[in-house]
Every structure is written in structure tokens, then in C-alpha cells.
Amino acid sequence: MTTRIDDPRVQIAVELPSEPGSPGHEELSGIGSGEHRPSMDVVSGWPWLDQDAHRRGTRLLTVGLRMYAAHPEIELTNLPTMFLESGMRLMKELAGYVLAGGRLEQDDVMQMRDSLPCLVGFRRIPGETPDDETVRVVLLS
Numbered sequence: 001m002t003t004r005i006d007d008p009r010v011q012i013a014v015e016l017p018s019e020p021g022s023p024g025h026e027e028l029s030g031i032g033s034g035e036h037r038p039s040m041d042v043v044s045g046w047p048w049l050d051q052d053a054h055r056r057g058t059r060l061l062t063v064g065l066r067m068y069a070a071h072p073e074i075e076l077t078n079l080p081t082m083f084l085e086s087g088m089r090l091m092k093e094l095a096g097y098v099l100a101g102g103r104l105e106q107d108d109v110m111q112m113r114d115s116l117p118c119l120v121g122f123r124r125i126p127g128e129t130p131d132d133e134t135v136r137v138v139l140l141s
Contacts, residue, residue, distance in 0.1 A: 010064035010095040012088055016081065017057050024056025050078055051123065051138045060087050062095050066131065071098045072124070076137040090120070094137065104135045 017024045054077040061075045074094050079087045093112065098104065104122045112118040119140040127133045 006092065007096055007099055009068040009099060010062050010092075012091050012095075013061045013063050014084070014088075015054075015059040015061075022059075023054045027056055051136055054078060057081065058084055058087065060091050061134070062091060065095060065098050069098050071103065072133045072135050074098070074104065074137060075125070075134045090137070094120075109140065 015022055019025065056078055058079040058081050059075065059077045060079065062073045065071045065073050074091060076087055076091060090112065094104065104110075106122065106124040108122045110120055110122075112120060121138040121140050123136045123138055125134045125136050
């Protein structure tokens with residue numbers, strides 16, 4: 001079965017770290033130049049792939065899964081912007097899977113490719129109401 005990854009029922013909202021108010025924006029602004037620029041020893045210790053909360057980088061969120069598949073929206077946080085295209089493709093593949101009847105549950109692990117061990121896991125993130133709940137993608141390998 002071929003999963004359609006460009007289904008118009010689901011869109012991907014993108015929150016870039018360059019947007020004022022976005023988590024990590026202040027950190028990113030300090031990287032440019034000047035005396036307040038942190039050293040690479042400091043920068044290399046920042047957790048990019050932490051999935052506890054959106055701290056820096058890009059946030060991707062599906063829009064439409066709740067309406068068309070009765071499934072929580074899917075989010076991917078803390079994605080370096082250089083991986084935005086790959087992140088968008090991953091999110092569209094996952095949305096296609098859900099639209100085709102699949103479910104992404106807490107502690108599930110999914111292999112995304114046949115030839116490489118590209119594993120992702122899923123965490124349910126509660127919202128203020130059950131309608132705000134999301135499923136967060138955790139990059140495993």
C-alpha cells in the first residue's frame with residue numbers, strides 16, 4: 001500500500017526559531033557575533049534532540065488530523081532548521097499513515113525506512129483539554 005504524503009487534508013505548521021517569542025530565539029540571536037557570543041564548547045552542550053519541551057530550533061505541528069482522523073495532532077520539536085525539509089517529509093509520512101487508519105500511541109516505535117534503521121518513537125503530550133493533546137515524535141536513530 002502506498003501512503004500518500006501530500007494529502008491536502010493535513011498541513012504542517014512551522015514555528016521557526018527566528019520568530020521573536022519562539023523558544024531559543026534569544027539564544028540564537030546571541031550566536032551571531034560580539035562579546036556575548038557563546039563559545040562552541042557551550043553551544044555544543046545544548047540539547048537539540050530533547051523532546052520534553054520546545055526549547056530551540058523549529059517546531060512542526062500537523063493541522064487536520066484531529067478533524068479528519070479523530071487523532072491527536074503530531075508534533076516534532078527542537079529540529080535544527082537545516083533539517084526542515086526532512087522533518088516536513090517525516091511529518092507528512094506520519095500524517096499519511098494516520099489518515100490511512102493508523103494510530104500513533106504512547107511508547108510506540110516505528111521504523112521509517114526499509115534499508116536503514118531510521119527509528120522514531122511517540123509520546124502523548126497532554127494539553128489543557130483532551131482536544132489539545134498531541135503526539136510528539138522522538139527521534140531514536
